[in-house]
Structure formats: structure tokens, C-alpha cells
Amino acid sequence: MSRRRIAIAGAAGRMGRMLVEATLADAQAELVAAFDRSDSPFIGRDAAEFSGTPCGVSISGDARAAIASADCVIDFTRPEGTLAHLEIARELGRAMVIGTTGMSAEDKAAIARAGESVPVVFAPNMAVGVNAVFRLLEVAAQILNDGYDIEVIEAHHRHKVDAPSGTALRMGEIVARELGRDLNECAIYGREGVTGERRPETIGFSTVRGGDVIGDHTVLFAGIGERIEITHKSGGRMPYAQGSLRAAHFLASRARGLFDMQDVLGLR
Incomplete structure (x- = not known):
């Protein structure tokens, strides 16, 4: 061949x-x-x-x-x-x-x-591992579909020019889809000042830029008395x-x- x-x-x-x-x-x-x-x-x-x-x-x-x-x-x-x-x-x-x-x-x-x-x-x-995480997020969102606040946290090197990362956005899209939400309507990309209580239908994004971090991504499902984190970290x-x-x-x-x-x- x-x-x-x-x-x-x-x-x-x-x-x-x-x-x-x-x-x-x-x-x-x-x-x-x-x-x-x-x-x-x-x-x-x-x-x-x-x-x-x-x-x-x-x-x-x-x-x-x-x-x-x-x-x-x-x-x-x-x-x-x-x-x-x-x-x-x-x-x-x-x-x-x-x-x-x-x-x-x-x-x-x-x-x-x-x-x-x-x-x-x-x-x-x-990355194959990241795409495995995408599938895990589908399952997690289906199970943790009530009573859990969802946050996407990502970190990359100082040279990255876009934020949030494409991977973080895709994670948010997957979770929103499984929950029957539109990410364009429920995403929160920054918090500052007196923001009021967190609205339960939102999906928050936090971005870190610094050093030589290749790429770290975590989706946090925060409930009452427990937190579930699905994380992928790139070493290269x-x-x-x-x-x-x-x-x-x-x-x-x-x-x-x-x-x-x-x-x-x-x-x-």
C-alpha cells in the first residue's frame, strides 16, 4: 500500500x-x-x-x-x-x-x-484522549442533569491568542447539548464585581494563560456535598x-x- x-x-x-x-x-x-x-x-x-x-x-x-x-x-x-x-x-x-x-x-x-x-x-x-473525554462528558451530563453547577476551566501557554480554547468551547457545547441548552445563551465567559447569585442554567468558563502550559481542561460538575471533575492534561x-x-x-x-x-x- x-x-x-x-x-x-x-x-x-x-x-x-x-x-x-x-x-x-x-x-x-x-x-x-x-x-x-x-x-x-x-x-x-x-x-x-x-x-x-x-x-x-x-x-x-x-x-x-x-x-x-x-x-x-x-x-x-x-x-x-x-x-x-x-x-x-x-x-x-x-x-x-x-x-x-x-x-x-x-x-x-x-x-x-x-x-x-x-x-x-x-x-x-x-488528541485521542481528549475525544474520549468528550464522550465521557456526554454520559456525565445525562446523569448529572439536575442540581449541578457546571464550570469549564482551561489553561494554556502565554502565546495562545484565542480564549476560551476551542477544546473548552467544544466541551461546553457537548454539555449544553445533552442538557437541552444553547451554549450561546447560557455561557458565562467572565465574572467581575457584584454578579449576584449564580443562575443554575449557566455554564461558566474560566481561562488561564501563562508559562508553557500545553493545555489543561477540566469540566466541573458542582453539586451539594460533592464535586465531579473530568480532566485532561496535555504533557506535550x-x-x-x-x-x-x-x-x-x-x-x-x-x-x-x-x-x-x-x-x-x-x-x-
């Missing part, structure tokens, strides 16, 4: 480097292209130089050429860059795995439209990269469609 040809967007960044490493370690994948912004100081350097073992693939500033050479592009960059890469992938008929967060409703609609032409996996978190970025490769392989047998990691893992 031929190996899956992979192009990595944002290859000079922290997540991009991890994606390069994961692709090189995957026996069923081949790193054929790595690209970044044309003004990146890393253009022309070996994509695996950071690991001390060059791979022979140089980081390019030509997104179109990079995407054209691949079967699937994996993108964890910024919304504006991801959407530009997605349009190229759509034009060229290439699959795409999107782990970028901070997408607006309009951005998500554009991704859904692209899925009508090419296969796309778009998920707020690619490799789980996200490995999940992304799993998604890229999943798309090999799809001609078009919009999927998420629940589809990839067979959890639907």
Missing part, C-alpha cells in the same frame, strides 16, 4: 515541528512538503533541522506548490492562513486536516462548504500530532465530506 503523502502548514512553528516529527515517524505516511509564511526566517531550512536529523524536505514559502504535491495537508496555523490553504486544497482536490482554533461562525461555514468538494477533518482537538503536543495523522489516514478513503475526530475514532 502506498504511503499517504503529507504537507505540513506552519512547519516552522511549535505545532508544525511536532507534526513534522510525527509524520516522519509514521510508517504509512511520507512528508512531501513543509511550508510557512513567505516572510518566515526558516524558509529554505530543513523541516526536521530542529530535531538534529535533517529529513531532506525544506520549508517552502509556496503554499500552492506544497499542497499540490500532497494527498493531504495538515494545518494548525491561524484562521486566515488556514482558510487560504483550504481554498487552495479545494481547488486542487486535496484532503485537509484542520486543527486551527479561534474560527468564527463564518469561518466554520466556509469549512463546511469546502467539505462539499473535498474531504476535511475539522476538530477543536485532535505529540498526541495532537498523532491524532492528526490518524485523521489524514481516515480521509484516504473519502472523496468529500466534513468530519471530526469522533468520526475518525468511530465514536458516532
Whole structure:
């Protein structure tokens, strides 16, 4: 069986480097292209130089050429860059795995439209463990559906530019859905001053930014006399990269469609 040809967007960044490493370690994948912004100081350097073992693939500033050479592009960059890469992938008929967060409703609609032409996996978190937590939250919300206050607490490194994280929002969406609520109406994203008593139908979000925290997420169900916490803590970025490769392989047998990691893992 031929190996899956992979192009990595944002290859000079922290997540991009991890994606390069994961692709090189995957026996069923081949790193054929790595690209970044044309003004990146890393253009022309070996994509695996950071690991001390060059791979022979140089980081390019030509997104179109990079995407054209691949079967699937994996993108964890910024919304504006991801959407530009997605349009190229759509034009060229290439699959795409999107782990970028901070997408607006309009951005998500554009991704859904692209899925009508090419296969796309778009998920707020690619880690297998996080997606297991998503399923646990469904069960917990069904059981703890009365008398429990719900709070989502997340922490990330100082460089993260969006808040709350996409994973935290997805957790809130899952819990709200199982409780028959609309997160847009019941979410509370900050508290300050005299806020009054907590309204029982709300779902609160707390955000921490600092240091080099990769990503910690907790959903707290606080009842009378007990607290249930469902937590996932990331010790590194490799789980996200490995999940992304799993998604890229999943798309090999799809001609078009919009999927998420629940589809990839067979959890639907």
C-alpha cells in the first residue's frame, strides 16, 4: 500500500515541528512538503533541522506548490492562513486536516462548504484522549442533569491568542447539548464585581494563560456535598500530532465530506 503523502502548514512553528516529527515517524505516511509564511526566517531550512536529523524536505514559502504535491495537508496555523490553504486544497482536490482554533461562525461555514468538494477533518482537538473525554462528558451530563453547577476551566501557554480554547468551547457545547441548552445563551465567559447569585442554567468558563502550559481542561460538575471533575492534561503536543495523522489516514478513503475526530475514532 502506498504511503499517504503529507504537507505540513506552519512547519516552522511549535505545532508544525511536532507534526513534522510525527509524520516522519509514521510508517504509512511520507512528508512531501513543509511550508510557512513567505516572510518566515526558516524558509529554505530543513523541516526536521530542529530535531538534529535533517529529513531532506525544506520549508517552502509556496503554499500552492506544497499542497499540490500532497494527498493531504495538515494545518494548525491561524484562521486566515488556514482558510487560504483550504481554498487552495479545494481547488486542487486535496484532503485537509484542520486543527486551527479561534474560527468564527463564518469561518466554520466556509469549512463546511469546502467539505462539499473535498474531504476535511475539522476538530477543536485532535488528541485521542481528549475525544474520549468528550464522550465521557456526554454520559456525565445525562446523569448529572439536575442540581449541578457546571464550570469549564482551561489553561494554556502565554502565546495562545484565542480564549476560551476551542477544546473548552467544544466541551461546553457537548454539555449544553445533552442538557437541552444553547451554549450561546447560557455561557458565562467572565465574572467581575457584584454578579449576584449564580443562575443554575449557566455554564461558566474560566481561562488561564501563562508559562508553557500545553493545555489543561477540566469540566466541573458542582453539586451539594460533592464535586465531579473530568480532566485532561496535555504533557506535550505529540498526541495532537498523532491524532492528526490518524485523521489524514481516515480521509484516504473519502472523496468529500466534513468530519471530526469522533468520526475518525468511530465514536458516532
